[in-house]
Amino acid sequence: MTLSTINTEYAAKAVPPVPRPSEPAHIVKTDAEAIAIAKTLAAEFIKNSAVRDRDRIWPVKELDAFSQSGLWSINVPKAFGGPEVSYATLAKVIEIISAADSSIGQIAQNHLGVVAAIRTVSDPAQQKLLFAEVLRGTRFGNAFSEFGSKRAVDFETKFIDAGDHVVVNGQKFYSSGALLAHLVPIVALDSEGRAWYAIAERDAPGLTVIDDWSSFGQRTTLSGTVLLDNVRVPKTHVVPGYKGYEVPTADGAIFQIIQVAVDTGIAQAAIDETVSFVRTKSRAWVDSGVDNAWDDPYTIQAIGDLTLRLHAAQALLEKAGYAIDRAILDPNAETVAEAQIVTAEAKILSTEIAIAATNKLFELAGTRSTLAEHGLDRHWRNARTHTLHDPVRWKYAILGKYFLNGEKPPLHAWS
Numbered sequence: 445m446t447l448s449t450i451n452t453e454y455a456a457k458a459v460p461p462v463p464r465p466s467e468p469a470h471i472v473k474t475d476a477e478a479i480a481i482a483k484t485l486a487a488e489f490i491k492n493s494a495v496r497d498r499d500r501i502w503p504v505k506e507l508d509a510f511s512q513s514g515l516w517s518i519n520v521p522k523a524f525g526g527p528e529v530s531y532a533t534l535a536k537v538i539e540i541i542s543a544a545d546s547s548i549g550q551i552a553q554n555h556l557g558v559v560a561a562i563r564t565v566s567d568p569a570q571q572k573l574l575f576a577e578v579l580r581g582t583r584f585g586n587a588f589s590e591f592g593s594k595r596a597v598d599f600e601t602k603f604i605d606a607g608d609h610v611v612v613n614g615q616k617f618y619s620s621g622a623l624l625a626h627l628v629p630i631v632a633l634d635s636e637g638r639a640w641y642a643i644a645e646r647d648a649p650g651l652t653v654i655d656d657w658s659s660f661g662q663r664t665t666l667s668g669t670v671l672l673d674n675v676r677v678p679k680t681h682v683v684p685g686y687k688g689y690e691v692p693t694a695d696g697a698i699f700q701i702i703q704v705a706v707d708t709g710i711a712q713a714a715i716d717e718t719v720s721f722v723r724t725k726s727r728a729w730v731d732s733g734v735d736n737a738w739d740d741p742y743t744i745q746a747i748g749d750l751t752l753r754l755h756a757a758q759a760l761l762e763k764a765g766y767a768i769d770r771a772i773l774d775p776n777a778e779t780v781a782e783a784q785i786v787t788a789e790a791k792i793l794s795t796e797i798a799i800a801a802t803n804k805l806f807e808l809a810g811t812r813s814t815l816a817e818h819g820l821d822r823h824w825r826n827a828r829t830h831t832l833h834d835p836v837r838w839k840y841a842i843l844g845k846y847f848l849n850g851e852k853p854p855l856h857a858w859s
Contacts, residue, residue: 469581470514486544494819532765542709554586585625591617623666661829692780694771707794714801721809757793
C-alpha cells in the first residue's frame with residue numbers, strides 16, 4: 445500500500461492521545477498477588493460491563509486501574525525488575541479479567557505479547573529502556589494487522605532507514621488498545637521484507653487513530669484504523685520482531701495463550717450468568733414435574749456438561765502456560781513445539797466451550813433472558829467475535845500433522 449492510497453476521509457475523527465500516568469505503576473511481587481489483584485479488579489470491572497457494551501463506553505478508568513495495578517508488567521523478566529510470573533498465572537489473570545469484561549481482557553493481549561517479544565529479540569540496552577517504560581505503567585497498543593491483504597501475514601506497511609530513526613508509512617486495522625495507548629507498536633517491513641515492531645509515541649506526528657471499530661462483539665477493545673503518514677520512530681524503539689520466528693521461540697504460543705484465556709473467561713462468565721438466571725428468574729418447564737427451574741434434570745445435566753468442558757479447557761490452558769515457561773527457559777525445537785501444541789489444544793476447547801456456553805445460556809435461562817435489560821447477548825457476541833481469531837479448523841490440522849506425522853507447527857504469531 446502506498447501512502448497515496450491511504451483513506452484519510454475520516455481523519456477528522458482522529459482520537460487525541462492520552463498522557464502517560466503521573467504516578468508509577470505498582471510492581472507485582474508474586475504469582476499469588478497477581479491473581480489476587482486480578483480478582484479485585486474484576487469485581488469492579490463487572491459492575492458496568494453490560495452498560496459499556498450496550499452504549500460502547502470506553503473503559504477509561506478501568507483501563508487505568510488495570511495497567512496501574514502492575515498486571516501489565518507481570519511478564520517483565522526479574523533481571524529488569526519485573527515479576528516474571530508463570531505464563532500459567534498470566535493466562536489466569538487474563539481469564540479472570542475477561543470473565544468480568546472480555547474487551548478489557550483483550551486490550552492487554554498485544555501489550556503482553558510485545559513485552560514477551562522484547563525479551564526474546566531485543567538487545568540488553570533496548571530491553572532495559574522498554575521494560576522500564578512498562579514497569580512505570582506505559583501501555584502498548586498495537587498496529588499490527590491490515591485490512592484487505594491476501595493473508596494476515598502479508599504486510600504492506602513499510603519503513604525506511606533515516607539515520608537515528610526510521611520513517612513509517614501505511615495503514616492498519618484491528619488495532620486493539622491503540623485508542624488509549626501511550627506507545628503504539630507498528631508491524632512494518634524493512635527493505636529486506638523483514639517484520640519489525642516500530643514502537644511509536646501515540647502522539648507522534650503523522651500517527652492517527654480513528655474510532656471506527658464497528659464489530660457486533662468485543663465492542664470496547666479500543667480498536668480502530670491507524671493511519672501512518674511519515675511517522676518517525678527512534679531506532680531505540682525499533683524491535684526486530686522477525687527474529688522471534690527465525691528460530692524456535694515461545695513468542696507465537698504466548699500471543700495464542702492470551703487469546704485462549706479471553707475465551708475461557710467469556711465461557712466462565714456465560715456459565716455464571718446462566719446459573720444466576722436459572723436460580724433467580726427462570727421458571728420450571730410445564731412437563732418437568734418440579735417447582736423450581738434449578739431442579740430441572742435436563743438443566744442440571746447441561747450445567748454439569750458445560751462446567752466439565754470449561755474445566756477441561758482451563759486445565760489445558762494451565763498446562764500450556766507451564767509448557768511456555770519451559771520453552772522460554774530452554775528454547776529449542778522440541779520445547780517450543782510442545783508449547784505450541786498444548787496451546788493449540790487449549791485453543792480448540794476454549795473456542796468450543798465459549799460458543800457452547802454463550803449459546804446454551806438462553807436455552808437454559810429461557811425467553812426472559814433475551815430481554816435487552818439483561819444484556820446477556822453480549823456474551824454470545826463477544827464469544828463469536830473473539831473466537832474468530834486464528835480459526836480452530838487449522839488448529840486441528842496442526843495437531844493431526846504433529847501426532848500422526850511428527851510435523852512441528854509453523855513458527856508465527858498465529859500458530
